[in-house]
Amino acid sequence: MKRILLLARSAATGAALREMEALRDQATSLPDVADALYAFAEEGSPSLRSAIETLIATPEPVLIVPILVPVEPSFLLGVKRSLQRWQGGDSRPWPEIRIAPPFSRQAPMRELLAIVIDTAEAETTAVEKVEAPPPLEGSVVPAQRRRVLVCQGGPCIRAGAETIWGHLRNEQKRLSLRTSGEGTMSAKTSCLGPCSLAPVLQVWPEGTYYGGVDEAGIDRIVEEHLLRGDIVEDLAYLPTGTKQRLRG
Numbered sequence: 001m002k003r004i005l006l007l008a009r010s011a012a013t014g015a016a017l018r019e020m021e022a023l024r025d026q027a028t029s030l031p032d033v034a035d036a037l038y039a040f041a042e043e044g045s046p047s048l049r050s051a052i053e054t055l056i057a058t059p060e061p062v063l064i065v066p067i068l069v070p071v072e073p074s075f076l077l078g079v080k081r082s083l084q085r086w087q088g089g090d091s092r093p094w095p096e097i098r099i100a101p102p103f104s105r106q107a108p109m110r111e112l113l114a115i116v117i118d119t120a121e122a123e124t125t126a127v128e129k130v131e132a133p134p135p136l137e138g139s140v141v142p143a144q145r146r147r148v149l150v151c152q153g154g155p156c157i158r159a160g161a162e163t164i165w166g167h168l169r170n171e172q173k174r175l176s177l178r179t180s181g182e183g184t185m186s187a188k189t190s191c192l193g194p195c196s197l198a199p200v201l202q203v204w205p206e207g208t209y210y211g212g213v214d215e216a217g218i219d220r221i222v223e224e225h226l227l228r229g230d231i232v233e234d235l236a237y238l239p240t241g242t243k244q245r246l247r248g
């Protein structure tokens, strides 16, 4: 019997969560599945970290099934590195964890596509021609003074930047950071430059670079920099004009 973790990228709405619940229920009903959970690698609850916390409480092996098409190899490598980082910092015994190959490489995908094309007509969404899209309502220009840019370039993704982004977004929501202190907004960005320091993020308006950031690092940056305005010196890297590596 298998224990399955269905891994999606992110979800912010109840409808998306219900989709994952339905998939989980279907996985649970398979004959050789003892238990199935779902989690999000980026933003959304439960996070990959919290699902893993549940799964390591018992010793049976876990199969992580990425519910993504397409799957960038760097995404899977980043997930693997995050799991290794969490396990490396944990003295408890962990069950064996394996990651399944991408959906798109499975032969039954052809049959699944055929079923969707043949039978889903009743659920299709019609796209009617309209003369002009409805005008957007007015928007408020954000007053938040702080911005966190989280690098999503290749080296940072391979170092686990997507789980770091997910942790930041979940904490941003939990702590209402948009309206706390000077107000913080966050965004993903392409390569910020110092790839040897992956995973990298940058906090504005100071423009402070942080490297080698993990979940504990995010917690400190939130508490000390975003809420109190103090740069976290031991995680920060200054533009010295010389090549730098991660400290320690």
Ligand code: FES
Pocket (backbone or CB within 6 Å): 151, 152, 153, 154, 155, 156, 157, 190, 191, 192, 193, 194, 195, 196, 198, 200
């Ligand atoms: S890929 Fe992140 S700093 Fe270059």
